[in-house]
Amino acid sequence: MLSTTRRQLRAAPTAGRQLSTSATTRSSAAPALTLGTRPFRVGIIGGGPAGFYAASRLLGLAGSENTKVDLFELLPTPFGLARFGVAPDHPEVKNCEHKFEETARDPRFRFFGNVQVGGVAPSPSSPSSSTSTVVPNLSPSPLAAQITLSSLQPHYDAILLTYGASLDRLLGIPGEDTLSNVFSARSFVNWYNGHPYHSSLLAPLINLSKLEHVTVVGQGNVALDVARILLKDPAALEEFDVPEGVLDELRRSKVKRVEIVGRRGPLQLACTTKEVRELMNLPGVGFETDAALLKEAMVQMEENPGMDMARMRKRALGLLEKGSKTKMSSAERSWSFEFLKSPLELLAADATGASSSSNDALDLLAPPSRVGAVHYGINELVGSGDPSRLSARSTGQTTTSSTDMVLKSVGYRSIGLPGLPFDERRGIVRNQEGRVIDEAGQTLPGLYTSGWLARGPNGVIATTMFDAFATADLLAADLSSSSPSEARPELPIEQLRGDRQVVSWEDWEKLDREERRRGEEKGKLREKMTEVKEMLEILA
Template sequence: FFGVSRLENPHSMNGRGKAPFSSCRPKVCIVGSGPAGFYTAQHLIKARPDVDVDIYERLPVPFGLVRFGVAPDHPEVKNVINTFTQTAKHTCCSFYGNVTVGKDVSVGELQQAYHAVVLSYGAEGNRSMGVPGEDLAGVYSAKDFVGWYNGLPSCQELSPDLSCETAVILGQGNVALDVARILLSPIDILKKTDITQPALEALAESHVRRVLIVGRRGPVQIACTIKELREMVNLPDTRPEMVAADFEGVKDAVKDLPRPRKRLTELMLKTAMEIPGEKEQERRNNASRVWSFRFFRSPIEIMADPDNKRTAGIRLAVNKLEGSGDGARAVLTGEVEDVSCGLVISSIGYKSLPIDPSVPFDSSKAIVPNSMGRVQQAAGLYCSGWLKTGPTGVIATTMNNSFDTARSLVEDMDSGTLDISAAKPGSQSISGLLEKRGVKPVIFSDWEKIDSVEMSRGEAAGKPREKLLTVEEMLQVARK
């Protein structure tokens, strides 16, 4: 009933210089084009066919950790890119790559242009170990190491030194196992994947023959999934080496575990404790590389070589557990153990960083404080993905948490909590700002040019794709 007179004259304005509300489509922008961003967009478009969704991304290429985080030898996990591409090509969706929110355009400017802003830019920081020596050469975060072999432009200068025999990985989640597998995989397996050419060459020359995967708690608390463990167990030309004492009492604990955890623990027990059959024994005897889990250990110091330049080893505190199951805590025993190694990779978690002073941020939890994706004390601001929950779970976890955020946003539109009655300019005004600032966005059809160049380079090398490794190169291809 309100605004009838405005509808009679579609050219009259509503006093605030805005177009008549009848022509108003809700405009939402999403910051970050990884799984969280795309799943949020997908759900919004499905739930509200009248919505316009714009996705802003710092890099010229979309898909975030699906492109830069998923292991090269897990191509099936990357199939979600097909779904994301459908979303990006939907008439209600636009992609703007090569735009850094917080630098090229502020969150406040986005809030003026859109009815709602969803932050889903993930976790690009590293959790620090907080131990002496972590700045030595030869110490890397798993995030940067993974970024290096997956072609993340900011990690291409890493050129890790793989001239040592022993590598220690701190953490026992799926990322830690990905890194261990890449370090130990036969080159013939890797060269059929989309791993980058420089990484392939470095791994072909690598001297790493032994990888220890260290965790502060026990076998029953290990954070990886059974699929990743099975791949380690079956990795060609490698054999497992476990410490029998680490598995004391585990057999008795197995029967009370929930099913996924039970299957995982049984496979670990079998690998560690059972005498293998003849064929498997022969395979292990012939293996030239070794991997092992080290449980009940926490890093206390990275030790330097005599010149104090490089990593020569790591000092580990020996722990014992208090409590049981997932709630068990690692407590120091006072004992320590030194391990010689030339490479330390810390896989203790990714961490979100604040994007803009105007956005609330809990620096102790490294998340944006929110309730079901609604950012606290900030109407019209939402978050999804790791920025919302912290860096946990697999792509399916992120999918569900992003759908939840999209649901909250749609509820707020439907209930009127989020005012969508006044028209907003959306990308129109942001494009103007970016142009003034000399920023030229990469749209989805530009990305498709990059995609096609990468695929044809890959085909020539007998692999699924050969990634472009610098932003400059990406922009050059996009602008042709």
């Protein structure tokens, strides 16, 4: 194995201060990488930011003239998290898509959309079969071409896995899977962003016209995005790419209160000040929190100026202390941070006597019980040293709060491909600085991973960019130092796709033009298509 590490090859900070900065910008201190004009083929599985940033990096390296990159994506649409995870009222964050489009138009790049890559279980003779954890695929997409990882490998010198995190971490408490009006924040975000796999699934189950009180468990940026979309005037969302069906549901909404609940305190908030500020500035929306806890946190802040991310935390506490522009006494709607609470059980409305919504569609198809309250354990903070790193410990006390809907925002996890080493506890593909390894720590030649699939669901898109650049550099260093071999044969996609349609980049551009045309008719950026079937029919 090469002694070169990803840390040695990590892109210079100047390479990515802004998402639009060229992926080929590197520090003079970084090693001068070159692919030596050898005819390498690289396959990338996952069409989100990690995949596109890695592709742009590889195609921008010296000596990459004969390098070709194929990118495979389950949906007919590219961009992954940038399209379906970024809040619709944050269009500036989606500017990275312009860079991705530039990469996709490179003649050395090919996009294969509507392709689901699966795995093959290891054979008994495989050296890693006794140590790899075999994880089944998610349900196969009924419309996507099915291609196995093993059928791709003979055609690529390296395969980079960047398909992200598509599952939710569970609360693991009673009522989570048995009551209606309990959703993951990820699913809710995908719904209001028009993700094909969630639009049709959640649309019949969400009836905001019968809800007044929503509880969001978790206090990260996704939790605040969800709260903002629920509390914001729908008219302020009409210019963005929120699907019309979602806008109609938001216009019917009767939600008056959103509680954002966390197990620790104000100093341990996981969200950014930008997200807090946006909620504070919503017209007609008030804010409240535990004043005593906030005051205690302010004192700890002053006594520990050297704590981790002190400036950011001080700004966040300042925003909480100042409060919302709209005072609670005159607010039409409101939100709160609830600290030091851990959900112990979700209670049914008919068991608590709580006033809750009726969801006719769901009542016909599922058990009638719907969530009506959350039973919490009260926590205290324990530990020593940096107050921002204190842990939550149960006090043994409990409390119960009524609610009409629960949105779980406690993290994502990835899913493995059969035959690939997968860390079930962390929910990531096993890897060492991007190289896929088995449980014994042995490298699996030609396999790499990056993004959330490699490090877990943390950071912003810029974090993913730096990670993708570093992994691409590592992959390039491995290829350039490998022994010369015969050029890999081109992937026979027409033979492998069966009777399913594979979407090219030119096909996607046709869909993009159609979405923009529909959006222009409604005075918005685009009107997303939310069904794969419709997309494929347009292309057919």
